[in-house]
Amino acid sequence: MFNVKKDISKSYTLPASFYRSPAVFEEVKEKVLASSWLWVGDSSDLAEQGQQHPFTLLEGVLDEPLLFTKDKKENIHCLSNVCTHRGKIIVEEARKGRMLQCGYHGRCFGLDGSFKRQVAFEGAENFPSLEDNLSKIPFVEWLNMLFVSCNPQVPFEEMVAPIMERVAYLPLNEMEYDPNTSVDYFVDANWALYCDNYLEGLHVPFVHPELNEALDFGDYDYEIFPYCNLQLGIADENENRCFTPPKGHPDHGKRIYAWYFWLFPNLMLNFYPFGLSLNVVIPLRHNKTKVSFRTYKFKGTELSPSDYCIDATEMQDEAVVESVQKGIQSRFYRQGRFSPTHEKAVHHFHSLIQEYMAK
Ligand code: FES
Ligand SMILES: [Fe+2]
Structure with a gap:
C-alpha cells in the first residue's frame, strides 16, 4: 500500500486509500493513535488534592476510559478507569475524595x-493480586499540559527535546490559557490531510494572501527531527512583531515571525510573540476531524491571535483540505510526489505513518 521512500526526490505521498478508507482508519487507531503520545489537557485542571478527573481518550475512536487523580502528596496519577472486578467504569463524573x-x-x-x-x-484464592490494581497509564506533564499514551514507542522527553532547544528561553511557565481566543473547528476531512496541509508552506502564496504579506517566503525554512519538525517563519522586513532570539540560540540573528512545530502524530505548537497557539488535531471518523485551537498567552502581552489572522487562515486551510478529501475519492487519483524543497515535513510525516503502520 505504501510507497514512501527515504529519498524524498524518489518518494511518493501516502496513497489516497489511506485517507478515504474506513478500514485503514481502523488500523490507524491502534497502530498510530494508541501508540502515540496524545495531548489530553492542562495540568491546571488538576490543581487540588483528592481530585478525580475521568475522561475518555479519543472519544469515538480509541474510547479508552481513563482517570487522572491527584493524591495528598500532590502526585498526579493516570489510571485505567475500569474496575478490575467486572469492568464497570469507576469514576463517572469529576469528583473529589481520598478513595476510589x-x-x-x-x-x-x-x-x-x-x-x-x-x-x-x-x-x-490468590486474591488480591497485582492484577487487582488499576492499570497505570504512561503520562507526562510538559509546559503545564498533560499527555498520555496507551502504548508509547518513544520517550516523550526525547520527542520534544528539539522544541525545548528553541523555546526554553521564553517565559513558558508564565503562559496562561486564554479561553476567549480558543476555539474548536470541525473539518470534513481525514485528520492526516489536515496535518499534511499544515506541514508545508508551499501553499501559502496561493491560499493565504494575508499571511504571505507578513512572511518572507524566500527564507521560509524546514527542519526535520526524529519525531517532530519545525517550520521557521521569518518576518518580512516590514513586519515588526517577531522574536529576536538571544546569543547562543540556534536562530540568533534571525527575526522569527513564528516557530511552527509539529509533534507526531497530531499536535501543532505554534510559538508567536503573544505566546503559544496549540492546535490539537482530533480524529473523529475517517473523514471527520475536530481541531482545537488553544491559546496560551505570555503574561502582559498585548498581542493576540486576532492580530495574526489565525481565523481567516484557518478558513482558507479548511477549504483546501475539504477539497482534497473530495479529490482523493476519485478513480483517477492514487498518490502524488513531493516538492523536495517545500514538502520535507510532509514527507517526514508520511515516513513516520508508514513506519508505524508496518509495526
Ligand atoms: S465491577 Fe464489581 S466492584 Fe467494580
Ligand atoms: Fe495553510
Missing part, C-alpha cells in the same frame, strides 16, 4: 490505583 470506590460492588482503590478492599471475597 466502584459503584457496582463497592471495590475500593487508593488514588494511586492500588487495590484496597472488596467485600465478600473471603475464600477467593
